[in-house]
Amino acid sequence: MSKVRKKKLNVNGETFVLYLSEKQIQQRLKQLATKISKDYNGRIPIFIGVLNGAFVFMSDLIRHMTISCEVDFLKLSSYGDAKISSGKVTMLKELNCQVEGRDIIVVEDIIDSGLSIDFMRRLVSKMNPRSINVVALLYKKKAIKIHTPVKYIGFKIPNKFVIGYGLDYQQQQRNLRGVYCLENEKEV
Ligand code: IMP
Ligand code: MG
DSSP: OOGGGOSEEEETTEEEEEEEOHHHHHHHHHHHHHHHHHHTTTSOOEEEEEETTTHHHHHHHHHTOSSOOEEEEEEEEOOTTOSSOOSOOEEEEOOOSOOTTSEEEEEEEEESSSHHHHHHHHHHHTTOOSEEEEEEEEEEGGGOSSOOOOSEEEEEEOSOOEEBTTBOBTTBOTTOSSEEEETTOOOO
């Protein structure tokens, strides 16, 4: 079986197990896209993906959309290569689209502490959008330090380190088709 579809993986000596399959993810994305398409009927929203993690999720999500939409990306850094958030957010790539008067949907791979998405929401809000909402594939409820509204959530997950489907471990494993979590990691 191809590495990107395996149930168990060894990454740098650590074992990761399949948590969300490709099928589960695609089914949920279809539901999310249907809901978003309905909510934004008559509008042309701009999806703003947070690089690098959101690019896989965003590309699948917009292909399930049934209304017109635009895309742009911005890049923040907060994690470095560690498994725990450094707590500091910096901007590495700015937006190129005109946000003023537009309906913005910020796309995140995962909300952990909530720090990055809070930073993004403030940043985009300053550009006077008509509306702003957030869609996140994963949401670690127990890890949230800053509460910021997330309108569309793919899956609420335990407070464990996950990889795959855009999410990296030391910049690798983003190409896995499912989401994997560390085997035997205790939820913190
Ligand atoms: P936050 O600012 O703490 O909410 O972290 C958000 C960012 O940290 C996400 O966009 C991810 O890039 C990264 N991140 C958080 N948790 C994980 C994880 O379990 N695996 C991989 N990356 C993660
Ligand atoms: Mg990210």
